[in-house]
Amino acid sequence: MSAPLLQVEKLAVTFRQEGVETTPVRSVSFAIHAGGRVAVVGESGCGKSLTAMSLTRLPPTDRAQLSGKVLFDGTDTLTLNRDGLARVRGHGIAYVFQDPSASLNPVMRVRDQIAECLPGVRRAERLAATVRLLTQTGLPDPARAANAYPCELSGGQQQRVMLAMALAARPKLLVADEPTTALDVTTQRHVLDLIDSLADACQMAVLLITHNLGIVAGRMSRISVMYAGQIVESGAVASVLTQPRHPYTRGLLAAVPLLDAPRNAPLRDIPGTVPSPDAWPAGCAFAPRCPAAQPRCHNLPPPETESDGRQCRCWLEGTACC
Amino acid sequence: MLLNVQDLRVTYRTPGQKPVEAVRGVSFGVDTGGAFGIVGESGCGKSSLARTIIGLQPAAAGVLRFEGHDTGQMDAAAFTRYRRAVQMVFQDAAGSLNPRMTVRQTVEEVLCVHRMCPPGKITGRVSELLDRVGLPETVLDAYPRELSGGQCQRVSFARCLALEPRLIIADEPVSALDVSVQARILNLVRTLQKELDLTLILISHDLAVVRNICDHVAVMRAGVFVENGKASEVFDAPQHPYTRELLAAIPDIARSLSRNQ
Numbered sequence: 231m232s233a234p235l236l237q238v239e240k241l242a243v244t245f246r247q248e249g250v251e252t253t254p255v256r257s258v259s260f261a262i263h264a265g266g267r268v269a270v271v272g273e274s275g276c277g278k279s280l281t282a283m284s285l286t287r288l289p290p291t292d293r294a295q296l297s298g299k300v301l302f303d304g305t306d307t308l309t310l311n312r313d314g315l316a317r318v319r320g321h322g323i324a325y326v327f328q329d330p331s332a333s334l335n336p337v338m339r340v341r342d343q344i345a346e347c348l349p350g351v352r353r354a355e356r357l358a359a360t361v362r363l364l365t366q367t368g369l370p371d372p373a374r375a376a377n378a379y380p381c382e383l384s385g386g387q388q389q390r391v392m393l394a395m396a397l398a399a400r401p402k403l404l405v406a407d408e409p410t411t412a413l414d415v416t417t418q419r420h421v422l423d424l425i426d427s428l429a430d431a432c433q434m435a436v437l438l439i440t441h442n443l444g445i446v447a448g449r450m451s452r453i454s455v456m457y458a459g460q461i462v463e464s465g466a467v468a469s470v471l472t473q474p475r476h477p478y479t480r481g482l483l484a485a486v487p488l489l490d491a492p493r494n495a496p497l498r499d500i501p502g503t504v505p506s507p508d509a510w511p512a513g514c515a516f517a518p519r520c521p522a523a524q525p526r527c528h529n530l531p532p533p534e535t536e537s538d539g540r541q542c543r544c545w546l547e548g549t550a551c552c
Numbered sequence: 553m554l555l556n557v558q559d560l561r562v563t564y565r566t567p568g569q570k571p572v573e574a575v576r577g578v579s580f581g582v583d584t585g586g587a588f589g590i591v592g593e594s595g596c597g598k599s600s601l602a603r604t605i606i607g608l609q610p611a612a613a614g615v616l617r618f619e620g621h622d623t624g625q626m627d628a629a630a631f632t633r634y635r636r637a638v639q640m641v642f643q644d645a646a647g648s649l650n651p652r653m654t655v656r657q658t659v660e661e662v663l664c665v666h667r668m669c670p671p672g673k674i675t676g677r678v679s680e681l682l683d684r685v686g687l688p689e690t691v692l693d694a695y696p697r698e699l700s701g702g703q704c705q706r707v708s709f710a711r712c713l714a715l716e717p718r719l720i721i722a723d724e725p726v727s728a729l730d731v732s733v734q735a736r737i738l739n740l741v742r743t744l745q746k747e748l749d750l751t752l753i754l755i756s757h758d759l760a761v762v763r764n765i766c767d768h769v770a771v772m773r774a775g776v777f778v779e780n781g782k783a784s785e786v787f788d789a790p791q792h793p794y795t796r797e798l799l800a801a802i803p804d805i806a807r808s809l810s811r812n813q
C-alpha cells in the first residue's frame with residue numbers, strides 16, 4: 231500500500247499554565263490514506279478535538295508544546311513555520327466545526343467570506359466560483375445564499391456554506407469536528423450524505439470527530455476510540471462495533487439507546503466521569519470506571535497489542551493474545 | 553386520564569407582522585403514570601406546545617383538561633395548584649440553574665417559596681430529594697459551575713420534584729450530554745417515573761430515546777401531529793412518510809451495520 235496521506239505518530243499535546251503541566255493528548259498514533267474515512271470517537275474531554283486541532287496547530291494547540299510526528303503528504307507539520315502551516319491549512323487540511331454560526335463572520339455576506347478562501351481566483355470570476363461551490367453543496371438557491379448574511383440562513387444551510395469554504399481550496403483531507411451535532415436528524419443526514427459524496431467526487435479523505443457511534447457505523451471505514459488522551463481501541467468500523475474488545479468501547483456501545491431494543495430495557499451506563507488531564511490515573515486510565523479492572527490495572531498502564539488488524543490497550547486483551 | 557388536550561392552537565402575534573401559528577390544532581391524552589413522547593425537529597412547535605401546557609404561553613384556542621378540569625375555567629387558586637403539579641425540565645440544565653446559588657439553596661428556595669414543607673423539615677427534605685436523583689450529599693454546597701452536565705440535570709430534577717408534581721415535561725433532557733451520562737439520566741427518569749408514579753411527557757428529536765422510555769408517541773411537524781399512537785406501532789409500522797423519513801435519518805448503530813453487511 232502507498233504511504234498514507236496523514237500519519238500521526240506518538241502525538242502528544244502538553245499545556246503549561248501557571249507552572250502546571252498537563253498532557254491532554256498523549257501518544258496518539260493513527261493513519262489516513264488518500265480518500266479514506268476515519269472516525270475518532272469518545273466522550274467529551276478525551277482529547278479528540280485537540281488531536282484534530284493539533285494537526286495544523288489551530289488554537290488552542292498553538293499555545294501547546296507538541297511532540298511526535300504529524301506527517302501530512304510527507305511533511306511533518308509539527309516542524310513547519312507559520313507560512314508552511316498556512317499553506318497546509320489552505321490547501322491540504324480543511325476543517326468544519328460543530329457550530330457554523332460561530333465560525334462564520336456575522337457581518338459579512340456569504341460570497342465575501344467564500345471569496346476569501348479563493349485567493350488564486352481572479353476577482354471577476356470569484357462570484358461565479360462561489361456560486362459553483364455553493365451549488366456543489368446542494369444549497370437550494372445558491373445565488374441568493376451567496377448574497378445572504380449568515381443569520382439569514384438556517385443551521386443546515388450555514389453548515390453547507392462552511393463546507394463550501396472548506397472545499398474552496400480543494401483540500402486533501404477534511405477534518406469534520408462534530409459537524410452535525412447541532413442539527414436536526416434529517417438535516418444531519420443530508421449534511422453527512424453531502425460530505426460523503428463530495429469526498430468521493432473530490433477524492434478527499436475525511437477525519438470525523440464525533441461522539442455519535444451511529445454516524446460512524448454507517449459511513450466511516452476505520453474507527454479510533456479515544457479515552458483520557460489515548461487511543462484505546464482502533465480497527466475497521468464493522469469489526470470494532472460488532473466485536474468491541476476494550477471495556478470502554480463496550481461501555482459506550484451499551485449506553486446508546488437502540489431503535490430496535492425493547493422498551494424499558496435499562497441502558498447500561500459507564501459509572502464515573504472522564505478524569506481531567508491533571509489527574510490521569512497511574513495505571514490504565516479507564517481502571518477507576520472499568521467493570522473488568524484487576525489489581526494490576528490500577529498500577530501499570532496496559533501496553534497496546536495488535537491482532538487481526540486491530541489495536542487495543544487493555545490488560546485483558548494482552549493476556550488473551552499470549 | 554391525567555391530561556387531555558383538545559384541538560389546541562398556539563399563535564404568536566407581533567404587531568405589524570403576520571401572526572405565526574406555532575401549534576395548529578393538536579389533540580392527545582396522557583394516562584396517569586404514562587410516558588408520552590413528542591418527536592419533531594426544530595421549529596415544529598413542540599416547545600410551544602410544552603410552554604402552553606405548563607401555562608407559560610396562552611393558547612389561542614382549544615381545551616386543556618387536567619384531571620378532568622378545564623384549565624381555562626380554573627380560578628386563580630386552582631390554576632396555581634395546576635402550575636405546581638405540572639413541571640418542566642429543560643435541555644440546558646446548567647443554564648436553567650441560578651449560577652449564584654448552591655445546590656442546597658436552589659432546592660431550599662423552591663421548598664420555601666412554595667411552602668412545600670414546614671421550615672424545620674427543609675434540611676431533611678433536601679437530603680431526601682438529592683438521594684432520589686442520585687446526587688451525593690457532597691455536592692450540597694457546590695455551585696452549578698462546579699458540577700458536570702449530568703449533575704446539573706439531576707439538580708434540575710430535584711428542584712422539580714420538590715414541588716411534588718404529577719406531570720413532568722422533559723424537553724430534550726439528555727441531548728446535551730455524553731452518551732454514558734445520557735444513559736444514566738434516562739435510567740433516572742425511568743426510575744423516578746416508576747417509584748413516584750409520575751406521568752411524563754418527553755420531548756426529543758432522538759427517536760431512540762423516545763422509544764426507550766415512552767409507551768405512546770406523537771410525531772409533530774409544522775404545528776400538527778402527523779402521526780400519534782402506541783410507540784410500538786408508530787416505530788414498527790410508521791404510517792406517515794415524515795415518520796418514515798425521521799426513522800430513516802436516525803443514525804442507529806445496529807441498523808447501519810446490518811444495512812452495510
Ligand code: SF4
Binds near residue numbers: 518522532
Ligand atoms: S486494562 Fe484493566 S482497567 Fe483498563 S480497560 Fe483493561 S481491564 Fe479495564
